[in-house]
Amino acid sequence: MKHTQLCIGLLFLTFSCYAQESPVPLTYQSTLLGYGMNSVYDSYLSQLEYTGENVGLYYEQTKMTGLMGGRIAEQHLFTxxxxxxxxxxxxxxxYTGIFEYDYGMHYRFNPTEKLQVFTGAQVGGLLGFVYNTRNGNNPATGKFHLNLGLSVIATYKLKIKSQALLFRYQVEAPLVGAMYAPQFGQSYYEIGLGDNEDLIHFASLHNYLSVRNRLSVDIPLNRVTFRLAYIHSFYETRINDLDTQINRNTFCIGISRNFFTVSGKQNHNHYRHVFE
Amino acid sequence: MYSNSRTFSAGIFILLFLLFPACVEIEEYPNNPRGNFEALWKILDERYCFFQYKEVDWEKIHSEYAKRINDNMANESLFKLLDEMLQELKDGHVNLYTPFDVGRYWKWYEDYPKNFNSDLIDKYLNRDYSIAGGVRYKILDDNVGYLYYGDFSSGLGESSLDYIIDKLAICSGLIIDVRDNGGGLLSNVDKFVARFVNEKTLVGYIQHKTGKGHDDFSKPFPRYTEPSTRLRYQKPVIVLTNRSCFSATNDFVNAMRYCPNVTILGDKTGGGSGLPFNSEIPNGWMVRFSACPVFDADMQHIEFGIEPTIQVDLLDADVREGKDTLIETARNLLKR
Structure with a gap:
């Protein structure tokens, strides 16, 4: 199941299309709240897999820039x-807490009038922890990553009867970076004493695999556009004989907005046709 | 443009696909007596830190105990067998926690004289003692300071230490009684010892396992005690010990050995120098085990205890007279 989800995500990474022109630098913004299931395996804390629930807050802003004839979109993602x-x-x-931020630049393709595809690169970071309520000197593990990765977004407009819908899918996968990991049996007490050599490691696909899939549909109703989303996040590290695997499936609901901002007289004149 | 990006994307896909086998396959043991036995044995095999020092043949132990496992064992029988196996490690930091019992190895103090009587401590403290955090203290009639600290888990704030030292500064010396203190937080140990050194002092080393092999250890990392920037005690100090000084208390006694004007008096400590970690087996029972060996400043193991500078036992004749032999000996030494 996990591999199937990952493969579907990676297939999108291979997707690329012909380009078309889009004249208006739109900004897409969404804020989602989610609830779902999760599983956690962290061999520093226990040899057993833990399963339970998760809640999440997801914020996204994607903005078309003027670069390369308006084909470059920049994206901020916070989780x-x-x-x-x-x-x-x-x-x-x-108890597990994970905070992620990614900044991405994507090149836009328009294979058809209804379909848009963005492919690009991301830089970002992850900060997190897993806390075990009954362990003594190994009660928690810290997670810290700096990443450079790939991202693909596909959007498709659809109209069912009179209801317009926008389907959207994004997959992200870090490829290289740096990550924090203690040694196999190292205590945080010892790290606190100052034994902090070899805690930051080169991270790549040989020891770190992370894929995030986001599938959503925007439903405009009157003046508000609702977004329903399913977010699957897979995180795995294998380093210093310590294995971690965190798998989250989260269903979200929130609001999305599409808008553009114009500042300066020149820009205003340039986009006057949008208002008239 | 189209051709280039498609080639690039396809290349990324192939790279990721090839690396997929690197995914972690979680090794799961079945939740039955044999599965729980194997899981427990493996956790210790990979993570326990004293196999070599204690010359334990863990493979042989596996062979002996595996024969005694059968899939129809009741939980109580399984617990007894697993506990018996763990006791082969002769380690007070190795425990098996179940909802109905706790497996333990307590021979490090059960086989020796107690050298401690709490009724006598109450008599010395009487009713006019002070309490600061987990410390009970007073000035004895002969102007010797006395404090009893029975648990390094109980609170020990810097302000409390300031008050204690300030009050006992006028005494001719200080008795620190840590008998029957089974350990607690190493951070409390560090805080306490820092009041008795005037310069950065090497008190020992710590190691950790770097892999699953029995001899996969890191380079020893030195442990220093930095002098506290607050009040520090400058007069003679005698630390009272017995076989029930274990774990963090063992570590405290070790560190105090390297402080100036400090004498260790009483019986050998109980040891327990391995920093314990926790894990668990498929039925949810928790196991605690020594994971990181701690050494003294000469890189010697202190797992089996620390000899006192002056060996003194609690005499029955003194107890009958309401006297604690160790406290009385310490008072006499401090009055000189």
Whole structure:
């Protein structure tokens, strides 16, 4: 199941299309709240997998720039996710917090009038923790990553009867970067004493795999556009004989907005046709 | 443009596809007696830190105990067997926690004289003692300061230490009684010891495992005690010990050995120098085990305890007279 989801995501990374012109520098913005299920395996804390629920806040802003004839979009993505889970016998709990920020630049293709595809690169970071409620000297692990990765977005406009819909799919996968990881049996007490060598490691696909899939539909109703989304996030590290795997499936609801801002007389004149 | 981007994207896809086998496959043991036995054995095999020092043949132990596992065992029988296996490690930091019992190895103090009587401590403290955090303290009749600290888990704030030292500064010396203190937070140890050194002092080393092999260890990392920038005690100090000084208390006694004007008096400590980690087996039982060995400043193990500078046992004759032999000996030494 996990591999199927990942493969679907990666297939989108191979997708590229012919380009067409779009004259208006639109900004797409959405804020979503989500709830879903998660599983966590962290061998520094336990040899058992924990499963439970998660809640998340997702913010996205994608803005068309004037670069390359208006074909470059810049994107800010912020994710805050908090999860609680138990081991199978329900004798212990994990609390997991993950915060992610990514900045991306995408090149836009317009294969058809209804379909747009954006492919590009992202830089970003992840900060997080997994806390085990009953461990003594290994109660938690910290997560820290700086990434450079790929991202693909596909949007498709559809009209069912009189209802306009916008389907959107995005997949992101970090490729290289740096990550924090303690040694196999190293305690945070020892790190606190100053033994902090070899804590930051080169990260790439050999020891770090992370894929995020976001599938959404925008439903304009009167003056508000609602967004329903399914977000799948897969995070895995294998370093220093320590394995971590965090899998989240989150269903979201929120509001999206499409707008553009014009500043300065010259810009105003340039986009006058939009208002008239 | 189209051709280039398609080639690039296809290349990325192939690269990612080839690397997919690197995905973590979570090794799961079945939740039955054999699965739980194997999971427990493996956790210790990969993570326990004293196999070599204690010359434990863990493979042989696996062979011996695996024969005794059967899939129809009740939980209580399984617990007894797993606990028996863990006791082969002779380690007070190795425990198996279940909803109905806790597996433990307590021979490090059960096989030795107690050298401690809490009724006597109450008698010395009487009713006019002070309490600061987890410390009970007073000035004895002969102007010797006495403090009892029975648990390094109980609170020990910097302000409390200031008050204690300030009050006992007029004494001819200080008795720090940590008998029957089974350990607690190393941060409290560091805070306490910092009041008795005047310069940065090497008190030991710590290691950690870098891999799953029995001899995969990091380079020893030195542990220093920095002098506190607040009040520090400058007069003679005697630390009272017995076999029940374990874990963080063992670490405290070790560090105090390297402080000026400090004498260790009483019985050998109980040891327990491995910093314990936790894990669990498929049925949810938690196991605690020594994960990081801690050494003294000469890179010697202190897992089996620390010898006192002056060996003194609690005498029955003194107890009958309401006296604590260790406290009385310490008072006499401090009055000189």
């Amino acid at each position: 805050g996710n908090y999860a609680w889970s138990k081991n199978k016998p329900e004798t212990a709990s994990y």
